[in-house]
Amino acid sequence: MNEKQMIQTALERVLPTMEGGIPQAVFNTTQDFVFESRNKISTLKAHEEVARHAVCAHLAVEKHMSSLNLPIPSTRQAPVPGKVYSKLLSVFRKTLMPNSESPLKTPSKRRTQPDLSTTPTRTPTPSPMKRKIVSTNPSPAVSPSPSKRQRGGPKSTDPKAEDIEVVCSRLKINTDALDAIAYGYKQYNNLVKDRWGLLCGLIYVITSKAQPQLVWNQKIPFTKKIIHSVPNTSEDQLEEWIPWAEKIVGDQSWVRQITAPEAKNMKPNRGKKHSSGIGNMITGSFCFTNPRKIQNYNKWKSEIYSFIQINS
Numbered sequence: 193m194n195e196k197q198m199i200q201t202a203l204e205r206v207l208p209t210m211e212g213g214i215p216q217a218v219f220n221t222t223q224d225f226v227f228e229s230r231n232k233i234s235t236l237k238a239h240e241e242v243a244r245h246a247v248c249a250h251l252a253v254e255k256h257m258s259s260l261n262l263p264i265p266s267t268r269q270a271p272v273p274g275k276v277y278s279k280l281l282s283v284f285r286k287t288l289m290p291n292s293e294s295p296l297k298t299p300s301k302r303r304t305q306p307d308l309s310t311t312p313t314r315t316p317t318p319s320p321m322k323r324k325i326v327s328t329n330p331s332p333a334v335s336p337s338p339s340k341r342q343r344g345g346p347k348s349t350d351p352k353a354e355d356i357e358v359v360c361s362r363l364k365i366n367t368d369a370l371d372a373i374a375y376g377y378k379q380y381n382n383l384v385k386d387r388w389g390l391l392c393g394l395i396y397v398i399t400s401k402a403q404p405q406l407v408w409n410q411k412i413p414f415t416k417k418i419i420h421s422v423p424n425t426s427e428d429q430l431e432e433w434i435p436w437a438e439k440i441v442g443d444q445s446w447v448r449q450i451t452a453p454e455a456k457n458m459k460p461n462r463g464k465k466h467s468s469g470i471g472n473m474i475t476g477s478f479c480f481t482n483p484r485k486i487q488n489y490n491k492w493k494s495e496i497y498s499f500i501q502i503n504s
Contacts, residue, residue: 199223202249205269207262208424215260221252225288232287240280243272247280251288264358266423267349274348350387351377362421363395363414368450369402376441386433392418392425393433397442404455 193201199222203214225248236244253265270277356377360370376394381387395418400407407414415434419425441447 195223195226198245199226199249202245203253205246206249206253206265208266208269209263209420209422211420215256215262217260218249218252218256218262221255222249225251225284228288229284233284236280239272240276243270243277243280246271247277247284248288250281251284254285255289261362263421264355264423268424278348347387350381351391356391359391359395359421363399363417364406365395365399366403369398372398372402372446372450375446376437376444380440386429388422388425389429389433390437392422392430393437394441396430396434397437398447398450401442401447401451401455404452 199219200214203218203222204210207214222245226245229244229248250265250267253262256262257265267274267277272280353374356374357370360373365373373391373394376398377387377391381390384390396407396414399414415427415430418430419427
């Protein structure tokens with residue numbers, strides 16, 4: 193594989209949801225970073241060297257993220273473990289982009305997340321939604337215990353508060369809806385393995401209630417916009433998580449508080465129904481999604497039931 197092919201492969205892994213091909217500016221920047229890094233960062237270990245093109249591609253995407261409206265760079269297909277990849281990103285960023293910071297980490301602009309266990313010290317002008325969320329006392333039946341172990345354990349690729357803010361900003365979601373999405377994610381992320389899927393479901397359901405104009409009667413479906421904004425998200429994931437999010441949080445008081453009047457009479461028509469794996473022994477990844485397979489399964493199940501009744 194030659195140099196250009198290696199760069200193209202790295203960019204496709206960093207931007208798996210990119211439509212219309214990789215922009216030439218991003219490709220050129222990646223190429224420049226690879227060349228420059230070989231001169232300035234030439235002492236990588238063998239197991240780190242394999243990530244050079246991926247890290248340079250990641251930084252090139254960061255550099256053009258705002259100007260070209262690019263998706264968040266994905267780390268799911270990184271060629272090295274998460275900790276090693278994060279370390280390399282930091283080293284390369286300081287060397288190749290000394291005067292810039294990751295667009296996903298903006299401490300000076302990041303809002304303080306509400307403390308859900310106690311009433312926090314409020315800023316001079318907190319949003320109405322934050323005051324409502326803090327005063328809300330969720331039911332013990334759905335509120336996870338602080339000591340409960342996260343399902344599958346936390347991962348370096350899980351959504352961070354900065355990621356949620358960036359995605360919501362791209363989708364033009366307002367502050368109240370953003371706070372509700374962050375609150376819902378904090379409540380339920382320790383119950384699931386697919387935390388990006390959970391986040392996408394919450395984004396769709398809460399936005400459809402708080403800002404229905406963003407979801408309904410749009411030329412580009414809101415689900416397509418979510419897929420474009422969130423790395424490695426598929427339509428099947430949305431079809432799985434949107435019904436679950438609607439069922440779990442749709443009637444919560446902190447969602448009703450931000451629901452727009454015009455959204456109350458709107459009912460989504462999602463079509464397919466899948467299991468998210470919560471409260472069900474068969475997880476979504478093992479459910480049939482093909483209509484023919486579903487029909488064959490139902491036929492098989494009917495035959496089994498008939499056989500049991502005849503022989504019982």
